[in-house]
Amino acid sequence: xxxxxxxxxxxxxxxxxxxxxxxxxxxxxxxxxxxxxxxxxxxxxxxxxxxxxxxxxxxxxxxxxxxxxxxxxxxxxxxxxxxxxxxxxxxxxxxxxxxxxxxxxxxxxxxxxxxxxxxxxxxxxxxxxxxxxxxxxxxxxxxxxxxxxxxxxxxxxxxxxxxxxxxxxxxxxxxxxxxxxxxxxxxxxxxxxxxxxxxxxxxxxxxxxxxxxxxxxxxxxxxxxxxxxxxxxxxxxxxxxxxxxxxxxxxxxxx
Amino acid sequence: xxxxxxxxxxxxxxxxxxxxxxxxxxxxxxxxxxxxxxxxxxxxxxxxxxxxxxxxxxxxxxxxxxxxxxxxxxxxxxxxxxxxxxxxxxxxxxxxxxxxxxxxxxxxxxxxxxxxxxxxxxxxxxxxxxxxxxxxxxxxxxxxxxxxxxxxxxxxxxxxxxxxxxxxxxxxxxxxxxxxxxxxxxxxxxxxxxxxxxxxxxxxxxxxxxxxxxxxxxxxxxxxxxxxxxxxxxxxxxxxxxxxxxxxxxxxxxxxxxxxxxxxxxxxxxxxxxxxxxxxxxxxxxxxxxxxxxxxxxxxxxxxxxxxxxxxxxxxxxxxxxxxxxxxxxxxxxxxxxxxxxxxxxxxxxxxxxxxxxxxxxxxxxxxxxxxxxxxxxxxxxxxxxxxxxxxxxxxxxxxxxxxxxxxxxxxxxxxxxxxxxxxxxxxxxxxxxxxxxxxxxxxxxxxxxxxxxxxxxxxxxxxxxxxxxxxxxxxxxxxxxxxxxxxxxxxxxxxxxx
Numbered sequence: 001x002x003x004x005x006x007x008x009x010x011x012x013x014x015x016x017x018x019x020x021x022x023x024x025x026x027x028x029x030x031x032x033x034x035x036x037x038x039x040x041x042x043x044x045x046x047x048x049x050x051x052x053x054x055x056x057x058x059x060x061x062x063x064x065x066x067x068x069x070x071x072x073x074x075x076x077x078x079x080x081x082x083x084x085x086x087x088x089x090x091x092x093x094x095x096x097x098x099x100x101x102x103x104x105x106x107x108x109x110x111x112x113x114x115x116x117x118x119x120x121x122x123x124x125x126x127x128x129x130x131x132x133x134x135x136x137x138x139x140x141x142x143x144x145x146x147x148x149x150x151x152x153x154x155x156x157x158x159x160x161x162x163x164x165x166x167x168x169x170x171x172x173x174x175x176x177x178x179x180x181x182x183x184x185x186x187x188x189x190x191x192x193x194x195x196x197x198x199x200x201x202x203x204x205x206x207x208x209x210x211x212x213x214x215x216x217x218x219x220x221x222x223x224x225x226x227x228x229x230x231x232x233x234x235x236x237x238x239x240x241x242x243x244x245x246x247x248x249x250x251x252x253x254x255x
Numbered sequence: 256x257x258x259x260x261x262x263x264x265x266x267x268x269x270x271x272x273x274x275x276x277x278x279x280x281x282x283x284x285x286x287x288x289x290x291x292x293x294x295x296x297x298x299x300x301x302x303x304x305x306x307x308x309x310x311x312x313x314x315x316x317x318x319x320x321x322x323x324x325x326x327x328x329x330x331x332x333x334x335x336x337x338x339x340x341x342x343x344x345x346x347x348x349x350x351x352x353x354x355x356x357x358x359x360x361x362x363x364x365x366x367x368x369x370x371x372x373x374x375x376x377x378x379x380x381x382x383x384x385x386x387x388x389x390x391x392x393x394x395x396x397x398x399x400x401x402x403x404x405x406x407x408x409x410x411x412x413x414x415x416x417x418x419x420x421x422x423x424x425x426x427x428x429x430x431x432x433x434x435x436x437x438x439x440x441x442x443x444x445x446x447x448x449x450x451x452x453x454x455x456x457x458x459x460x461x462x463x464x465x466x467x468x469x470x471x472x473x474x475x476x477x478x479x480x481x482x483x484x485x486x487x488x489x490x491x492x493x494x495x496x497x498x499x500x501x502x503x504x505x506x507x508x509x510x511x512x513x514x515x516x517x518x519x520x521x522x523x524x525x526x527x528x529x530x531x532x533x534x535x536x537x538x539x540x541x542x543x544x545x546x547x548x549x550x551x552x553x554x555x556x557x558x559x560x561x562x563x564x565x566x567x568x569x570x571x572x573x574x575x576x577x578x579x580x581x582x583x584x585x586x587x588x589x590x591x592x593x594x595x596x597x598x599x600x601x602x603x604x605x606x607x608x609x610x611x612x613x614x615x616x617x618x619x620x621x622x623x624x625x626x627x628x629x630x631x632x633x634x635x636x637x638x639x640x641x642x643x644x645x646x647x648x649x650x651x652x653x654x655x656x657x658x659x660x661x662x663x664x665x666x667x668x669x670x671x672x673x674x675x676x677x678x679x680x681x682x683x684x685x686x687x688x689x690x691x692x693x694x695x696x697x698x699x700x701x702x703x704x705x706x707x708x709x710x711x712x713x714x715x716x717x718x719x720x721x722x723x724x725x726x727x728x729x730x731x732x733x734x735x736x737x738x739x740x741x742x743x744x745x746x747x748x749x750x751x752x753x754x
Contacts, residue, residue: 214518215525219485222564223526255529255565 033157034085034148036164037071037124046071046124051165056133057172057191058198065105067128068166070146074123075157083118083153085127090163091145098144103137103168105130118153129166137170144168175206182206185221187254190245200227224253293318294376297363302381303352304406305473309380311348313363320346323365329380332358355472356384356456356748384456384472385412387748390703392712393431393460394738399423400462402431402474403736405714407697413736416460416467419474426464428741429536433458433471433753434498438514439522440468440477451521458746459496459503466493466505468522471746477522484512484524494536497546498752501561504546509533511548511559511566528559530566537580539597540587540754541616547597547624549580554604556624571625574612577604582643582652585616585754587691596626598645598666600637600652609638611666613650627667635671637664644687644702651724653702655684661704663724676728682706682713690745697749702726705743712740 037048054068072085087107091097100106107116118125129144136142144166150156172191175182183189186197198204201224205211212220228251232242243251296313303309315323327343327350342350346365359380366373385406392403396414401423404412417423438457442450456471468477480491492508502516510527511534514520531552538548538559545560547569554577558567583599597614609631615624631637640654640662650667659678664671678684686705692698702717714734717726746753 213520215515215520215523216485218515218518218564219525222529223486225529225564226526229529 031157032074032076032154034118034154035073035075035157035161036146037073038161048164050161050163051167053167053173054131054169055173056131056137056170058195058204060199064133066131066133068131068168069126069128070164070166071124071126072118074118074154078121078123081120084113084151085116085118085125086149086151086154087116087127087146088149089144090147091143094143094145096140096142098142098166098168102134103132103142104144104166105132131166131168133170137168139171141167141169141171177206177209181209185217185254186224187252190249190251192243192245193251193253196228196231196243196251197224200231221253225255228253292316293374294363294365297376297378300379300381301361302383304383304385305352305354305356306385307352309348309350309352311363311378313346313348313365313376315365315374322368323374324368326364326366327361328364329359329361332360332379352380352382354380354382356382356387358382383748386415386471386474386746387456388697388746390714390716390734390743390745391431391458392705392714392736392738392740393428393742393744394712394736394740395428396423396738398427399425400428400460400465400741401738402458402460403712403738405734409732409734411734411736414738415474416469416476420476424460424462424465424467424476424479426462429461429463429493430495430742431458431460431744432496432498432503433746433750434503435471435748435751437498437500437502437516437751438468438477439520440470441521456748459498459505461493461496463493464491466496466507483522486526488512488527494534495538497538497540497548497559497754499540499545500543500752501545504548504559504561506534506536506538506548506559509535509551511546513545513559513561515561517561528566529564530557532557532566534559535580537583537599539583539585539599539614539616540752542585542752547614547616549583551579554578569624571623571628573623573625573628574601574610578602578610579604581609581640582645583614584645585614586645586647587750587752587754597624598650598652600640600643600666601628608633609635611650611652611664611669613666629666629669631664631666632669635664635669636662636673637671640664642684642687644689646702646724647689647691647700648722649724653687653689655687658683659706660684661687665724675726676704676715678704678706678713678715682708685712685740686743688743688745690747690750692745692747692749695747695749697747701731701745703743703745705740707740708735711735711737714743 037046038050040047048071052068098104105112145163147163172194174189178189201220203220293316294313295316297311301309325344325346326341327348328341361378361380363376364373389404389406394401394403401414401416404415435456436454438455440452440455444450458469458471460467460469466480466483470477481487488507490508494506497504502514504511504513505524512524512527514524532550533552535549535551538546540546544562545558547556548559550557556569558569578601581600581602585597597616599612599614601610601612610628611631612625613627615626637654639656641657642655644653650665652664654662659680659682660674661676662673663675683706684704685707688703691700700719704715706713715730716732717730719726744753
């Protein structure tokens with residue numbers, strides 16, 4: 001019996017020892033810090049990678065500014081008061097760096113200061129960056145690299161997501177899904193063609209070809225053809241040539 | 256010593272738990288409780304139409320029926336849309352059928368109140384919609400359009416769209432066509448989720464102000480013009496719908512829009528087919544692949560097909576001068592399975608001479624669809640014709656001057672047969688249609704003549720003399736109803752596409 005007690009005692013000790021595991025410190029769990037959202041959350045319509053491309057090309061000519069939303073998150077607790085977000089540009093010295101006040105509304109602007117806030121009770125906010133169209137953007141793409149500095153609310157956060165690059169231009173860019181997907185229905189890519197699809201056909205969801213069944217894709221294809229015919233008729237009345245790309249290629253859609 | 260006692264007890268526990276339980280039960284043979292053929296009075300199958308009663312009086316043989324609780328339930332055999340449903344908790348079934356057409360398995364269950372054991376008997380119900388088969392009269396009533404139906408029992412169902420949907424379809428009636436097992440319809444549930452009803456039987460009802468897609472199972476309106484397009488046309492002027500295997504083609508304001516059944520679709524019409532054309536209302540279905548339609552710009556035929564985003568031009572050697580069309584239709588026997596011809600009555604725009612045209616309806620034939628284009632002598636009465644119809648088996652047109660006389664014209668021999676039937680003076684012929692259902696248990700081959708009586712309509716049905724175009728008079732049946740008649744046709748579950 002004495003031996004039995006000994007085994008019970010040892011077993012209890014082992015259980016006690018294994019029941020106590022060393023606490024692993026969760027990185028940033030207790031640190032109030034900022035980082036740029038990086039991922040896809042379809043439920044909440046969050047999508048952001050480490051860079052954002054924006055062009056004025058597909059907008060109306062008269063548009064001189066537009067909003068680019070970026071998603072900023074916090075680590076640490078949420079608080080019952082607003083916290084200022086110390087957003088800064090970190091690439092001023094680079095070639096083709098965006099210029100505050102020329103290519104985007106300065107973060108020192110009084111209105112922007114009000115916007116640059118993590119609201120009370122929140123750990124995620126969409127911040128509008130106001131891009132400004134300049135004449136140089138027709139030929140150059142300007143780069144705005146953003147990060148955070150420390151302030152009374154936030155200190156250095158996750159290194160991997162501590163910066164984001166925004167590319168601003170007035171030039172057309174070809175969607176990655178064009179070749180092998182949209183090219184079957186809309187033909188060879190062109191900036192004016194894409195602009196026409198967006199502004200006259202009403203189609204701009206080039207990133208998600210799998211969202212559309214063949215019937216609605218054929219609708220966009222037929223609609224693009226019909227509307228281009230009408231559009232060129234109007235141009236003809238104004239003694240203008242058919243819609244062309246910058247290199248002179250006439251815009252056409254497969255039939 | 257204590258340890259040994261514990262060990263012995265532990266082992267004994269295992270042995271005791273394994274002891275065979277001989278029990279002390281009195282088993283009764285299963286046939287004494289649930290005897291075979293214990294239920295009588297239920298047939299193996301029943302065939303009923305929706306809106307009819309199914310009455311069944313079962314009997315429990317040599318059992319006290321008061322000792323049982325009863326339950327009838329059913330589920331769809333060919334369908335996943337109809338889950339098991341209890342329809343009665345009495346022994347006698349008195350079931351008013353509101354099911355969609357299809358085949359259902361019906362269960363009768365009698366549960367013994369004392370021991371809970373149950374007797375089952377199953378049967379099959381074949382449900383046909385009353386709307387599935389019968390003569391349809393498209394009519395105008397109170398400046399709207401509605402349908403009257405004479406079902407296969409000869410019973411008249413008046414103004415069924417108004418009755419079922421509490422509203423008629425706006426506009427003056429033009430035509431109906433139908434398509435079986437080929438229309439997809441989206442339903443948005445209360446929670447916002449979307450359900451697709453696939454391969455539905457539908458009627459396309461065309462008026463000059465609207466287009467309605469009606470569910471042939473229950474006559475509910477699936478959709479109307481404003482919600483039937485990916486992008487609704489600026490001008491709402493429906494003219495005709497041609498149905499075929501490839502999908503329906505709508506002519507609206509001169510432009511052709513299709514729903515392609517060869518692509519995944521949601522029952523919405525596409526943007527107008529690309530091309531420089533303006534279609535008239537006249538055309539005929541190519542059973543497989545679209546429609547041959549008259550174009551008012553080129554004054555020729557063109558093809559609109561769901562297989563192409565563009566209009567296909569037709570060049571004809573035998574019909575090579577500009578023409579317009581007074582009548583045109585395919586010779587439809589059953590469904591697309593039978594390749595036949597089409598007939599047209601066209602007018603040479605330069606000479607005003609009418610031509611009787613025989614058309615090939617097999618698109619795979621390709622090329623020139625015009626087989627014959629025979630001038631109609633100027634002394635023929637058909638020049639005064641206003642209402643036309645073809646014979647499905649012969650090269651014959653029936654026509655009326657819009658008055659009370661029915662005439663015939665053979666487009667190849669150019670022979671006429673006038674006044675084959677003369678109706679009362681107060682009646683005017685509004686629509687004629689030859690409908691054939693062959694090679695089916697519901698076979699028939701009849702000519703329908705729809706007249707306006709001034710305060711209603713009258714429908715006359717005739718048999719033919721063999722397979723000739725000659726009709727047997729007097730009529731085999733006649734029916735009457737209210738409203739201003741426009742068009743008559745027969746819809747049958749044996750005919751996939753009616754135009």
